[in-house]
Amino acid sequence: MEHASKRELLVIVNKQKDQLIRYESRLRDVVTAYKGLIKEKEALEASLKALTVSSTSDKSTRAENKTSSNETEKEETTANSAFTSEVEVSPKEETNQSEETVEHLHSQLATLMNSLATLSAEKSRMEASFQADKKQLRFEKEEHEKVIKELQEKYQQSLRLHQSEVEILRSKLTTERHEREKEQNDHGVMIRELQKLLAEERRLKDQQENQTEELRTKFTQLESQSGQKEQYEKKLRDLRNELEATRRKLKRAEAKAKETPPLLLELQDEMANMKLQHQAAIFEEQKRAADAEERARRLATVHEERVANLEARLAELSETVGNYDRLRQQDQMAIQKLKEHIAQVDIEHSTLSRITPNMSVIDSEAELKGKSEADLCLDVQTLVDKILYLRGQLVLASQRAEKPVDIHDILNINDSLGFKNNDEHKSCQEEYQQLKHEFEQYKQSQLQQPNNLRMEESSVVSSLQTQVKTLKDRVRILNSQLEDTDAEWKQKVDDLQQLLKAEKMKCKEELAATEMDYRGRLSLLEQQLQKQRERSLSLLEEKEQEIQTLKSTFQMFLPGNMKRGSPAELLETKVSASNINQFS
Numbered sequence: 001m002e003h004a005s006k007r008e009l010l011v012i013v014n015k016q017k018d019q020l021i022r023y024e025s026r027l028r029d030v031v032t033a034y035k036g037l038i039k040e041k042e043a044l045e046a047s048l049k050a051l052t053v054s055s056t057s058d059k060s061t062r063a064e065n066k067t068s069s070n071e072t073e074k075e076e077t078t079a080n081s082a083f084t085s086e087v088e089v090s091p092k093e094e095t096n097q098s099e100e101t102v103e104h105l106h107s108q109l110a111t112l113m114n115s116l117a118t119l120s121a122e123k124s125r126m127e128a129s130f131q132a133d134k135k136q137l138r139f140e141k142e143e144h145e146k147v148i149k150e151l152q153e154k155y156q157q158s159l160r161l162h163q164s165e166v167e168i169l170r171s172k173l174t175t176e177r178h179e180r181e182k183e184q185n186d187h188g189v190m191i192r193e194l195q196k197l198l199a200e201e202r203r204l205k206d207q208q209e210n211q212t213e214e215l216r217t218k219f220t221q222l223e224s225q226s227g228q229k230e231q232y233e234k235k236l237r238d239l240r241n242e243l244e245a246t247r248r249k250l251k252r253a254e255a256k257a258k259e260t261p262p263l264l265l266e267l268q269d270e271m272a273n274m275k276l277q278h279q280a281a282i283f284e285e286q287k288r289a290a291d292a293e294e295r296a297r298r299l300a301t302v303h304e305e306r307v308a309n310l311e312a313r314l315a316e317l318s319e320t321v322g323n324y325d326r327l328r329q330q331d332q333m334a335i336q337k338l339k340e341h342i343a344q345v346d347i348e349h350s351t352l353s354r355i356t357p358n359m360s361v362i363d364s365e366a367e368l369k370g371k372s373e374a375d376l377c378l379d380v381q382t383l384v385d386k387i388l389y390l391r392g393q394l395v396l397a398s399q400r401a402e403k404p405v406d407i408h409d410i411l412n413i414n415d416s417l418g419f420k421n422n423d424e425h426k427s428c429q430e431e432y433q434q435l436k437h438e439f440e441q442y443k444q445s446q447l448q449q450p451n452n453l454r455m456e457e458s459s460v461v462s463s464l465q466t467q468v469k470t471l472k473d474r475v476r477i478l479n480s481q482l483e484d485t486d487a488e489w490k491q492k493v494d495d496l497q498q499l500l501k502a503e504k505m506k507c508k509e510e511l512a513a514t515e516m517d518y519r520g521r522l523s524l525l526e527q528q529l530q531k532q533r534e535r536s537l538s539l540l541e542e543k544e545q546e547i548q549t550l551k552s553t554f555q556m557f558l559p560g561n562m563k564r565g566s567p568a569e570l571l572e573t574k575v576s577a578s579n580i581n582q583f584s
Contacts, residue, residue, distance in 0.1 A: 032129075036122045043115030050108040148532065201250045208243050215239065310500050317493045324489065328482050335475045337396070342468050344389060351385050386439065 215236060 036125065039118050040122050043118040046111045047115040050111045198250065201246055205246055208239065208246065212239055314493065314496060317489060317496065321486065321489050324482065324486055331478055338471060344392065345464065348389065351382060386435065
């Protein structure tokens with residue numbers, strides 16, 4: 001994967017280098033052309049200035065001549081003396097003016113010559129550059145044509161080689177087929193001959209067996225004859241030996257018939273080798289195809305892994321953003337709870353500040369013996385506040401607990417503060433009594449406490465207020481930090497999304513660029529092939545026209561056509577035909 005990425009980067013770098021070289025050459029050409037245009041512009045401006053100055057000077061001289069002529073006519077009528085003086089002065093002025101005009105014309109001529117020289121130099125330079133470009137294009141064209149010819153020659157050579165190899169293989173196959181047919185025919189002839197030999201041997205065996213049977217019969221008949229017994233036994237042994245020899249020959253012939261010929265074995269081996277080679281070639285092609293598919297699959301998996309990594313990164317970023325949102329909500333809830341706690345502390349402080357002056361006036365003994373109706377009402381109000389505070393704390397505790405408790409079942413208030421004496425509310429009544437007892441103790445302690453303790457309480461309250469302020473500041477700072485981090489993470493997410501889009505666009509652009517490049521190359525090759533075809537067709541047409549003209553001239557020079565026209569006419573027609581061919 002790393003090697004592939006390095007190769008791709010090297011290819012991109014080489015392409016960019018080629019583009020930079022082309023752009024530099026184009027820029028040089030543009031700079032030279034721009035400099036030439038500037039020179040031409042300066043020359044034309046100088047010539048234009050010279051021409052405009054010459055036209056203005058001519059106009060001014062004409063106007064001065066007219067005014068001087070009018071004045072001379074008026075003064076001729078007045079006095080002759082003035083006329084003589086003016087006649088003496090006028091030649092001097094005319095000579096001065098003529099010298100100035102001549103110098104001016106020389107300067108104009110010099111500027112015009114300079115401008116013409118610059119224009120001619122630029123023209124010659126442009127023509128030289130044009131000729132150089134033309135030569136270079138012609139040279140490139142010739143090189144391309146040479147390359148095309150070489151490729152065509154190579155293609156023709158390879159085609160001829162393949163055709164020759166195919167012909168050689170075909171000839172080999174035909175020769176081998178003929179040889180195999182010949183061998184098969186030879187084997188058939190050999191088998192037929194062996195069958196004939198086997199039949200003859202069997203016939204001889206039957207004859208010998210018949211002879212042995214006859215001899216046995218004769219031997220049985222001639223057993224009585226003792227003198228001939230040994231001869232008969234000898235003959236019998238000889239016949240048995242001959243029978244065994246014929247049997248051995250018969251076995252050899254059968255073994256030869258059963259054995260396979262060596263040529264057939266060689267042919268079978270060659271066929272097996274050819275099959276193995278064919279299977280190996282098929283296996284190599286399958287392996288190459290599998291390697292190509294594996295490479296394509298790896299590239300696809302790499303792209304998919306990259307996309308999956310980017311998606312996972314986006315998911316992680318979104319999860320972190322969600323965590324930050326959740327932490328922000330938790331912080332906001334904690335801030336709200338702190339605010340509620342601060343409000344409750346303020347309420348308690350206000351209630352205590354209201355209770356303490358009233359309780360200082362009432363006598364402790366009167367409180368122990370009995371209370372008045374106003375004091376009872378005051379105690380009831382404070383108890384109601386305390387119960388409401390505890391109820392709020394109970395609600396918060398039930399919200400925070402894993403198993404929330406139904407508050408209405410615990411606190412069933414009837415007629416503003418009357419508790420039912422049911423078994424369900426015994427615990428509540430006990431808690432109420434305990435709270436009442438604690439409140440009584442608190443009142444007594446408040447009455448017994450001196451003023452310095454109250455001052456300490458005020459200092460505690462002020463410290464609590466400062467703590468509340470610091471907590472508020474801290475909450476504000478945390479909120480700002482949370483907003484900043486949220487913005488940073490959102491910015492990172494946006495950047496990553498933009499980077500992903502840019503990568504996708506880059507991949508698409510690279511793919512489109514490569515496709516355009518290959519299409520351009522293909523179109524150039526098609527154009528070159530089309531031009532080559534057109535050239536070949538035009539050459540064929542020219543050759544056909546030349547052949548037609550030669551045929552026509554040949555027909556004209558035949559003896560039958562010579563009578564119809566003179567040689568001069570035939571020569572004129574031939575020349576006109578050749579001229580037409582040249583123009584075409």
